[in-house]
Amino acid sequence: MSNHRGQDDEGLLTELRGRLGADPPPPAVVAAARAAFALRGIDAELAALVADSQAEDAALAGVRGTADGRLLTFESAAVTIELEVSAGRDGNRVVGQVAPAGAGVVEILHSGGTTAVEADAHGRFAVGAVPPGPFRLRCRPPDADRPVHTDWTILGGRPA
Numbered sequence: 001m002s003n004h005r006g007q008d009d010e011g012l013l014t015e016l017r018g019r020l021g022a023d024p025p026p027p028a029v030v031a032a033a034r035a036a037f038a039l040r041g042i043d044a045e046l047a048a049l050v051a052d053s054q055a056e057d058a059a060l061a062g063v064r065g066t067a068d069g070r071l072l073t074f075e076s077a078a079v080t081i082e083l084e085v086s087a088g089r090d091g092n093r094v095v096g097q098v099a100p101a102g103a104g105v106v107e108i109l110h111s112g113g114t115t116a117v118e119a120d121a122h123g124r125f126a127v128g129a130v131p132p133g134p135f136r137l138r139c140r141p142p143d144a145d146r147p148v149h150t151d152w153t154i155l156g157g158r159p160a
Helices: 009-020 025-036 053-059
Strands: 046-054 071-074 080-088 090-101 104-110 113-119 124-130 135-138 146-149 153-155
Touching: 025 113, 046 053, 053 071, 071 113, 080 124, 080 135, 090 104, 104 124, 113 124
Parallel strands: 046 146
Antiparallel strands: 046 071, 071 080, 080 090, 090 124, 104 113, 104 135, 135 146, 135 153
């Protein structure tokens, strides 16, 4: 082993990577980590996942086949967000509704970045081509003092 005195940190890390044969993390993992770091909003309220049809389908796998879509419900003190996710050729299609109803912007944060859509006066919104992997929603209900974020959830489907 060579003497590392005087060698800078980056050089040492490069040598260690070479010896260990470590590959860099996949781009989707790096993007998700950056998105998670960028979203660290301590003033945001968290809407927890309270229902997931995928978990229910797994429990009943011997009773019935898998569903074509996935239903998710998130709740916080200020808001309820209901989603239907279906896999498509170009990624996942997410159709949702925020209650209490009201127009506003809903942002879907995912491995490919952030997609912002307008919710109508009834709180309904839709977005297509959401890539598989981790995602979360961020919105600001009409009468809320602070934004609401959902838990991070993993979407399946074909890569976009």
